[in-house]
Amino acid sequence: MPNVTCPYSPCCFPGRQAYTAFLPSCMANAGREEEFRNSLEAGSPVMRHSIDLSLPKRIPRTPEKPLPFIRYVLQHCSPGMKWQAGAAYLFEIISTAADTLVTWALGRIVGVIATAGDRLWEKVTYELLILAGLWTLRNISYRCREYMERHYVPELLNTTRALLFARLIQQSQAFLHANFAGVLANHVRRAGDVISGLRDKMQYSIIPLAVRFVTAGVLLWGITPQFALFIPGFLVVGAICAVLTAPKWTMLSLQQAEKSSLLTGYIVDSTTNLSIVQQNVGWREELNRLDHAQDQMTQTFVNRLRWVSWFWGIFDTIMTFFLCGFMALVVHGWQQGNVSTAQLAMTVGLSMNLFGAIAGTVNLLSSKFDDIGILQEALHKISTPLSILDKPGAPDLQVVQGAIDFRDVDFSYIPGQPVFEKLNLFIPAGQRVGLVGVSGAGKSTLCHLLLRAHDVTGGGIYIDGQNIAEVTQDSLHASISVIPQEPVLFHRTLGENIRYGRLAATPAEVESAARAAEAQNFIATMPKGYDTLVGERGVKLSGGQRQRIAIARAIIKDAPVLVLDEATSALDSETEKAIQSAMMHAMEGRTTVVIAHRLSTLSHMDRIVVMEHGRVIEDGSFEDLLAHGGVFARLWKLQAGGFLPDALPQAVGQ
Numbered sequence: 001m002p003n004v005t006c007p008y009s010p011c012c013f014p015g016r017q018a019y020t021a022f023l024p025s026c027m028a029n030a031g032r033e034e035e036f037r038n039s040l041e042a043g044s045p046v047m048r049h050s051i052d053l054s055l056p057k058r059i060p061r062t063p064e065k066p067l068p069f070i071r072y073v074l075q076h077c078s079p080g081m082k083w084q085a086g087a088a089y090l091f092e093i094i095s096t097a098a099d100t101l102v103t104w105a106l107g108r109i110v111g112v113i114a115t116a117g118d119r120l121w122e123k124v125t126y127e128l129l130i131l132a133g134l135w136t137l138r139n140i141s142y143r144c145r146e147y148m149e150r151h152y153v154p155e156l157l158n159t160t161r162a163l164l165f166a167r168l169i170q171q172s173q174a175f176l177h178a179n180f181a182g183v184l185a186n187h188v189r190r191a192g193d194v195i196s197g198l199r200d201k202m203q204y205s206i207i208p209l210a211v212r213f214v215t216a217g218v219l220l221w222g223i224t225p226q227f228a229l230f231i232p233g234f235l236v237v238g239a240i241c242a243v244l245t246a247p248k249w250t251m252l253s254l255q256q257a258e259k260s261s262l263l264t265g266y267i268v269d270s271t272t273n274l275s276i277v278q279q280n281v282g283w284r285e286e287l288n289r290l291d292h293a294q295d296q297m298t299q300t301f302v303n304r305l306r307w308v309s310w311f312w313g314i315f316d317t318i319m320t321f322f323l324c325g326f327m328a329l330v331v332h333g334w335q336q337g338n339v340s341t342a343q344l345a346m347t348v349g350l351s352m353n354l355f356g357a358i359a360g361t362v363n364l365l366s367s368k369f370d371d372i373g374i375l376q377e378a379l380h381k382i383s384t385p386l387s388i389l390d391k392p393g394a395p396d397l398q399v400v401q402g403a404i405d406f407r408d409v410d411f412s413y414i415p416g417q418p419v420f421e422k423l424n425l426f427i428p429a430g431q432r433v434g435l436v437g438v439s440g441a442g443k444s445t446l447c448h449l450l451l452r453a454h455d456v457t458g459g460g461i462y463i464d465g466q467n468i469a470e471v472t473q474d475s476l477h478a479s480i481s482v483i484p485q486e487p488v489l490f491h492r493t494l495g496e497n498i499r500y501g502r503l504a505a506t507p508a509e510v511e512s513a514a515r516a517a518e519a520q521n522f523i524a525t526m527p528k529g530y531d532t533l534v535g536e537r538g539v540k541l542s543g544g545q546r547q548r549i550a551i552a553r554a555i556i557k558d559a560p561v562l563v564l565d566e567a568t569s570a571l572d573s574e575t576e577k578a579i580q581s582a583m584m585h586a587m588e589g590r591t592t593v594v595i596a597h598r599l600s601t602l603s604h605m606d607r608i609v610v611m612e613h614g615r616v617i618e619d620g621s622f623e624d625l626l627a628h629g630g631v632f633a634r635l636w637k638l639q640a641g642g643f644l645p646d647a648l649p650q651a652v653g654q
């Protein structure tokens with residue numbers, strides 16, 4: 001693996017949702033590194049640092065709890081960033097202390113005014129200079145803090161997002177199928193915002209509050225120690241309120257975050273399928289569903305606000321009694337002559353200052369619970385244990401010839417509903433095999449298992465005698481080129497989409513692959529040629545054009561094993577014929593599995609395997625199977641050069 005600048009610091013990049021939707025294709029092309037690199041290109045130079053990009057070992061399970069997760073993020077930040085963060089906190093402490101001391105300086109001014117007599121201006125000028133000095137110190141410290149923030153905050157946010165994204169792109173297809181792509185993308189984006197929010201709250205509430213209390217304590221102690229004892233009193237009241245209410249607050253916030261994510265996922269799902277909505281005049285249905293999702297979210301929102309109102313009502317009442325008691329004590333001291341006018345003025349200022357600070361802090365803390373709810377939900381989802389793991393110390397797959405062996409393979413998506421039971425299929429190195437069967441026979445699943453998109457539940461799959469479960473997934477994916485049944489493209493340029501098969505490919509190689517896939521002609525007619533953006537999931541291209549780009553991508557990858565799942569189904573016969581020679585060329589010397597419903601496309605295969613309900617029911621050469629007069633021959637007749645019927649049993653039984 002090459003050394004590149006930090007993979008953990010990509011900036012926000014456009015179309016994150018697109019990444020999430022295409023994870024399988026991204027992984028099959030061993031594209032994790034490219035995802036990082038792309039995000040880096042959008043990143044600011046401020047946050048780059050050198051790190052070895054040896055995925056996936058570098059991305060352990062992300063902690064599920066907010067605090068351990070924050071520690072985990074900090075571990076991945078640069079030392080410079082930690083220094084800058086430390087300096088920012090130090091400047092925050094200095095500025096807050098100066099701010100609190102301003103009340104002390106004001107108190108002194110009041111005292112001087114009350115006692116100076118004729119030498120008023122002489123004395124007041126000195127006090128005003130102290131006040132101006134404190135204001136200046138406060139001002140400079142704030143500006144220094146902001147300078148530090150400009151440097152370390154982007155790295156903190158980007159590292160958070162990058163770590164979650166890195167984790168997400170390792171999740172299995174089963175995980176992706178079980179979740180809305182929009183929700184996952186939203187989790188990654190919002191987690192960064194939340195970390196920022198938590199940092200703000202820490203920096204702008206907890207630290208200033210602590211500094212204010214310490215400074216005020218020292219000033220009050222100077223008047224009388226009894227006054228200073230009120231400071232812990234304030235703290236105890238605030239802490240009791242926070243501790244007693246935290247679980248409820250977190251629970252309500254978590255509920256709101258969950259419903260909010262579902263709403264986002266729903267909107268993304270509807271928007272992605274907007275054409276289906278319009279074609280079926282389904283907008284009322286979609287609005288109804290939106291209403292339902294919004295109602296659920298509103299309910300959690302109202303529940304939380306009701307709770308917030310109650311909390312504040314009670315908290316303010318307690319604090320009012322507390323503050324009035326304190327003020328009465330100070331006035332009593334003044335009446336007894338134990339407290340001077342200057343001290344009285346300072347104490348009034350300080351207590352108002354503290355009351356405002358504690359109320360502001362509790363307010364900020366309340367929104368912190370919202371943040372924790374959002375973060376907890378994101379972490380819980382993205383930290384889902386990876387279902388497909390490399391074994392510790394797993395070697396890379398070494399493909400010398402490319403023989404594939406499915407040995408006694410059992411597999412089911414849903415427990416109790418097996419797709420394969422004791423499936424055996426050996427494909428010698430370099431053989432071109434056509435896989436035939438009606439819809440649902442298990443052809444695509446067989447290819448997914450070969451790519452280890454799912455783990456088999458029994459038996460094993462071997463490439464050149466090596467169990468694919470025992471080797472690294474990256475090396476497995478690098479050894480297999482796939483043209484999927486539904487080719488999807490990134491919302492990037494045509495050139496980038498082709499080059500995804502081999503990132504080091506030169507422009508000339510990209511062009512030659514496009515030519516081999518018969519894509520060159522239509523690319524030439526595009527407004528910006530290879531630099532034309534293809535739209536989300538490649539919507540700006542026809543199905544056949546998308547397939548040709550996917551074929552070019554597979555050609556450029558040049559892997560020893562080639563899998564074509566209905567790779568040419570969307571091509572017209574003429575184009576298909578035109579790329580046939582390129583495909584044959586691509587298959588040369590490679591073990592190839594071709595799934596096709598159009599049986600005529602399989603006439604050049606060395607061998608045809610017919611599947612039914614997850615079993616191999618016929619196996620032989622194209623000619624042998626036709627001559628044999630079995631299922632394949634009947635399908636051939638039924639198809640009359642067209643496609644397979646949808647249901648085999650009736651058709652075959654005749």
Ligand SMILES: Nc1ncnc2c1ncn2[C@@H]1O[C@H](COP(=O)(O)OP(=O)(O)OP(=O)(O)O)[C@@H](O)[C@H]1O
Nearest residue numbers: 177413414419437438439440441442443444445446
């Ligand atoms: N992600 C999934 N979760 C649950 N079941 C699935 C999933 N994918 C496929 N199946 C089921 O597994 C069986 C085999 O599906 P598969 O996609 O392998 O069929 P196929 O032979 O490729 O069909 P087609 O010719 O229509 O592409 C089907 O019954 C299908 O419903």
Ligand SMILES: [Mg+2]
Nearest residue numbers: 443444445485
């Ligand atoms: Mg299929």
